[in-house]
Amino acid sequence: MKLCHDERRYPRSCEGLRRLFAVLLVLALVLTTAFTLAACNDDKGQGVSPEQERTEAVGLFERNVLAAFNEKWLPDMTDDEIAKLDAPGDHVEAQLWTDVIVGILYDSSLQTAKIRLAAEFVASEDGKRLLLDARVNADAVMELIAEVGFTSEDVSELGFAALRAVADRTDDVYTALVERLNKIKNKVESAGFNNIGEAVERAERIKESLKGEETIAQTVAALDEAEEGIKLLFGFAYDFEQTVGTGSSGSGLASILQSISTGGSGALSGISDADAFVWLSGVVEGIARFGDEMTEEKAASVKRALASVRECFDGFAQPLEIVRDLTEWLGYAESAVGEIGLMTDYLTAMAVPLYDKDEKGEYTYDLVCKLKSLAAEKDNALSEVNMLLLLSEAAYSFMNEVSAAQLKAEFERIAAEGDRQKNMLLYFFVLMLSVYGGEQVEYSSDVTAMIVALLGEWSDVLFENAWREYVLAPDEVSESRLRRMSGSVLNMVELLNKALTENGEEPVEITVGADGDANGEYTEEWRAELARIADECMKRASSFAGAPLPSVAVDVISEKLDEAYADMGELAALGDMGYITDAASEDAEKVRELAENNAAVKMMVLILGVLFSH
């Protein structure tokens, strides 16, 4: 481009134009670069820090949880706003507990996006329904957890944190509740006023039923010491539930087996026997690994912590039903945790047929074939006979790995421990053996004592529930129920006292009545005294027959074990039977006969029935 036709004539203007052009060019270059950099600079999401995002997510969770309970409830409402609610007391209580949960979520290692997803799920219709159900229903809790997509790591972490918070913060929560409600009481009118009053009274009663600060501190310390073990327990329980649970929360072993059987659907449908073997052995190895990880030391610390939790909450009127269910479950776990190693060994012993090899040393996959066929079986008669066949095989395998002497020794050890839950289990087992055996039931004094012990335990549980309901909502109905339950307990004691007297023994002293204490009031002291009487009754019942009742139970069980092991030879031929396809065949008849007459098979059916009864 010629800007100047004659540079000789117009040197200065040419030079000036060149400079102007150069400046414009540089300016254009700078602006283009700036625009390009700005366009390339992706600021999306950079403006919000991870902490802010997490705060927003938990805030959303809190908002949606409260809204699920009552659409008028919002977080951080002012006193005036709360005063206008229909149930201000319920709101404040829900807010305080939600704050605890939200705090747990924020401090956890849960991904922020997961918290947000949980918040969004809780806002949905399904989420609201499950959340409301989850207050009273453990299955709903599991379903809620599964729907949100919590992993077993999450469950371990949150479960432990929640347990610790319940132990550590319950007192603070109800203290804060009382303070807050007292503050806004004067602003509330009519129905709301009553609600506040009731809430304050309830909170006071709950606080009264709590143990002292020292007990709580000890419980928290024990929990902290057993943190790793408790998390391991929670994680395994969740995984096990997902694997073998039949509730809507889990995939269920049956549905998994169906999906891998011929004719099933899904990514692993119709997979080979070898694949099914790999999967099943993975499950068995997972159970064995859990047993190895739960060392004696860990189990002992877990047991101590759970015992501490039990003591801490003994007599506590737990307002949250789901927490009550959890502590009840923890009570069973306390008894069982020491046996985890043993149980996992026994389970893997039963799984030995899975690893069956032929003469060449190669896997036969017989058990896998049978499982797959069973999963796909539509004929109920065939299902039943083949299930019995499998149980028989499992029983034989177990008995091959574990001798009668070993089993008896374990039962004797359990009986000597004096663990109340385990003793109940022993008694229950004996009763079931007696009933299921098809023999004439002889109600000997031993059996009677066991029945009494079991009934007593049952009554005790019912009494504790009635006490809790009364503390939480003392009215005519709950009072009446409490009276009835305490009456049942006292009736059991009187029954036992009659028997003791007839035997020339000192009866258990009854110092309280079903109508309350000397003033006709139902107090914590009255409850504690009644509990002491019931406990003494249990102990005296165990010596009623002249020998510790658990030992008596073990003797009965040992006798049955001897019978079972004596019949072991009958089970040996079962391994050669393939999958039975004719319910009227000789093999099928043989299996049914065994199931009816063989002690080992009967015991196996019983044990598995007990284990998977829920």
Next chain:
Amino acid sequence: MTLWLALKNLKAKPLRTLASVLAISVCVAMFFCMFSFESAVYEYVFAVETADQGDSDIMIAAKSGGNRIISVAPLREVEGVEKVAATVSLYALAERGDEPGEYVRLRGFEDGDVEALRAVELAEGELPVKSDDVIVSRAAAEHFGWRTGGVITVRKLTSVGGTVNFYIKGIAENTGYFLSDSPYTVLGNASAMSSVMISGTTVYNEVYVTVSEGADISEVRERIAAMQEYRDHTVSECVDLDHISTRARNLAAPVTIAGAAVALLCLVGVALVFTSGTRDRRAYAAKLALVGATKKRLLGMFFVESAAICVVGAAIGMGLAVGIFALMLRIVLSSTLSFSVNAGLLVAAAAVGGAVAFGASLYPLARVFRASARENLVGAPDKGRLGAVLTSLLAAVTLVTLLIENLVPGGKGALSAVNLVLVIACAAAAAPRLVRLTGRVMTKTNAPSVVATGYSAARERRASGSAQILAVGMSVSMLLFTAWSLTTSVFSGLTAEFERMVLVTNVASDVDENEFTALDGVDKAELMVWRQVSVSSPEMDAATFNLLGSSGALELADFAYLTPREDVIAALAEGKAVLDESVRELYGVDVGDTVTLDIDGQIGELEVGGIVRHELFNGSYVIVSAEALADAFGLSPDTVVVIASSDAADTAEMIRAHFADRNYYTVPALEAYEWDTKSLENVFDLIAALAFMLTALAFAVALANVFAGRAYASVTRSTLLGAGLSKNALLGAETLEHTVSAACAFIFALPASALAAMCLIHALRMFGLYFGFMYNAVAAVAAGLVVAAVYALIPVLFGFRRGYGMRRS
């Protein structure tokens, strides 16, 4: 003194010096690219092919018709095994809000150890911590709009359905595992990813084994394959060097040859730039001789001058080489590719380029020293016949070598590459001769401007020089344009065949094809084996071929039957193999010969039953019936090839939705081979770019020659104007001169480009590529005519008329 004179001379002709340096540096850069490109492509293809397995030696994977999940514990006890990395690999649909879901590959590692096979280069975030944490690539994040802290929701592959969420912990660069990243890969923990398929326990379906140092990989592989746990799995060595070599060669060959063409042109350009300065040099040499400079001193001075240009050009070329090399790699392969420069090759390219350029620069000196000082001073033309003799000799040699190439068996290959150069050299040598002859004829006419043109053409170096440059430039650019249009039309034809094809892999070997044909939008569905195998024969070294394992493969594409179709069908039914024509042409394998197939260590021999022709996989395919594969290799079909009635993408989407609960990987065929097709497209685009660049370069050199030559002709123009020739007539004369040069160049360039195309196609055999002879005359003529037309109009376009005026000599 000599040095000072040489440098002074260089400074006196800055344009020429710059042009020479530029031509030499481009030449050096192209040499370096030619030397290095294939090895760089090989490294890249190696990295892509080993992206999944890192440094592992053996891979154990699910096998169609065999077992799907793998037991890991027994492997750790095998002798010779050092390390075992167990993974689960699944294809699942990632939800995208309201848009249809898109396939991603989930890859879960044992205990979440995503760096078990190779390191991960994080761009942001961290490696996975929790079991449902994942990392994705930058490309995937951009495509899906994912970010660190975000969620990926995938649909389960179970009968009950549902979804699983994964949480993005980090975003990685597109290197390592994510180098090819197609489909987009999500890395995480095997336990969480297994849950997409089944719950209860973690399962693995791809296990990588690293063998201990000193242990024999194939022995360990055989040991593992013999174990009961792995008998029904695929146990193969991770790295197939033959396949990698084949892929690298296919990609590198066209670029290497195009690069050679550019380098050649640059060398010619260097020679021509120096040649165009012959008159100045002669005059300068004469003046120096007159003041007492000896021949030795003159030679020394010119040597120093040439050396200085060559050294500077080579040095700049070394720097330019890296940039051009990087650009070529990024265009052809990947924008995220990182590469290393082999310093030895760089120096070698500089040395070779510099030396060859130095040699080319010395050619005009022969002219200087052959003439006397007086002849040099007045610029007397060379009346010798040496040029004519050399041209005839060159033509004779070229004819002989062409005959040998086409008539003697085995003549095609390296000789073709030599003939490619000779043919173009012939055109370059003959074009100036025709210009001079035409000029002499034109002087016999009556029209003044024609006569003036004739004299210019016959006597001036300018016109013949331009014709020579144009002949080379036109030949090469016409060749490249032809190659571009042919390859893209072949490629377009090939992609058109694949446009309606959908591949469904990961299917069970007994899947019912009718399940697919029953769907709307599906015309045909063929269950077959679709994988890569190694094929060899006594005549042919092992090479990687694509196995089309079904007789129905003949219906998938429009094959040309060199063996009658009925015979081909009968051969397949008898368990024989069918190969492409290229195998016969390249290696002499024909019907009745025996070929050996190696499929994951299983070796079998098949008789060749027929020859067909198609551009599929560049001819590297073998068709065998499914029954023959089952009998000879125990191989079961693993892919359903679906022909869609309309859009392949829509059909693929519909198939995915219909079979959402199965671990199928459904993808349009073009997308499955996206890396290859995109790379080839990039290569073709590169060739097109080179074609345009070369054309422009040739044109620029010719233009420089025009302007350099015009400077000397200003006296002649003044004389003509003074003699009464009008400016318009003078312009007409110059335009006519340009037309003559262009026309003469075109006359030789057109047949030269056709012959060069034939030589190029034959030369590709050196790379194992076979194509039938194709020549797009339209593209060649069009390219040539455009160059010729623009060259002819230069006097008009550049306003030569404005510069006409009386000048003193």
